[in-house]
Amino acid sequence: MKVVTGVVGNDVHVVANRLIDISLNQRGFTVFNLGVNTYLEEFIDAAIETDADVVLISSLNGEAEGWSRDLPLLKSRYDLDEVLFVIGGNLSVGEVTAEEIVPKFEAYGFDLVFHQIDLNEGLDRLEETLKERNA
Numbered sequence: 001m002k003v004v005t006g007v008v009g010n011d012v013h014v015v016a017n018r019l020i021d022i023s024l025n026q027r028g029f030t031v032f033n034l035g036v037n038t039y040l041e042e043f044i045d046a047a048i049e050t051d052a053d054v055v056l057i058s059s060l061n062g063e064a065e066g067w068s069r070d071l072p073l074l075k076s077r078y079d080l081d082e083v084l085f086v087i088g089g090n091l092s093v094g095e096v097t098a099e100e101i102v103p104k105f106e107a108y109g110f111d112l113v114f115h116q117i118d119l120n121e122g123l124d125r126l127e128e129t130l131k132e133r134n135a
């Protein structure tokens with residue numbers, strides 16, 4: 001399975017991105033890591049170019065919402081129905097609960113949304129979802 005990953009927008013927090021790359025590789029995924037400061041359009045370009053199964057976006061500085069707003073538009077423009085969209089990290093600024101923030105990202109078209117969720121828990125959920133999809 002192929003995964004495009006990176007940190008969205010003007011976000012320089014790189015440590016989680018490195019851990020995500022290592023963890024995905026250890027789980028047997030083929031990883032295309034776009035690194036920090038990656039625009040949404042670049043994730044889409046890379047997903048099309050690599051024929052990716054998953055786009056896994058990380059955001060730590062709290063600005064993900066603004067950078068994710070064009071996802072419905074981009075999804076409507078390109079054939080991305082088979083691609084699973086995942087986002088995680090700190091998805092808002094300050095003290096916001098998952099109950100408040102998760103539905104917003106789901107409405108943008110993300111299939112899995114992890115606000116301040118442990119990486120391994122998120123990746124376990126990703127693998128379960130892929131298994132269910134391919135069953």
Ligand code: B12
Pocket residue numbers: 010011012013014015016019056057058059060061062063086087088089090091092093094114116117118119120121122123
């Ligand atoms: C180091 C750091 C920096 C460094 C980054 C250096 C670098 N190149 O990486 C510097 C000093 C540059 C920096 C800058 C800023 N930072 Co900073 N930074 C941190 C700090 C101290 C540690 C981040 C880190 O590396 N953690 C270690 C990794 C392993 O943990 P993690 O990033 O949390 O990732 C884990 C989870 O989030 C999760 N995860 C991440 N992505 C995903 C994706 C999925 C799908 C899943 C399932 C899970 C997942 O898994 C990871 C591993 O467990 C945190 C505070 C903290 N204690 O966490 C603030 C923090 C992230 N920074 C913050 C802020 C606000 C900023 C600045 C805006 C500050 C400023 N005013 O300039 C700038 C933003 C710059 C930018 N353009 O992005 C805030 C974000 C607040 C928010 N979102 O509400 C934090 C939380 C500090 C705070 N408490 O206010 N920062």
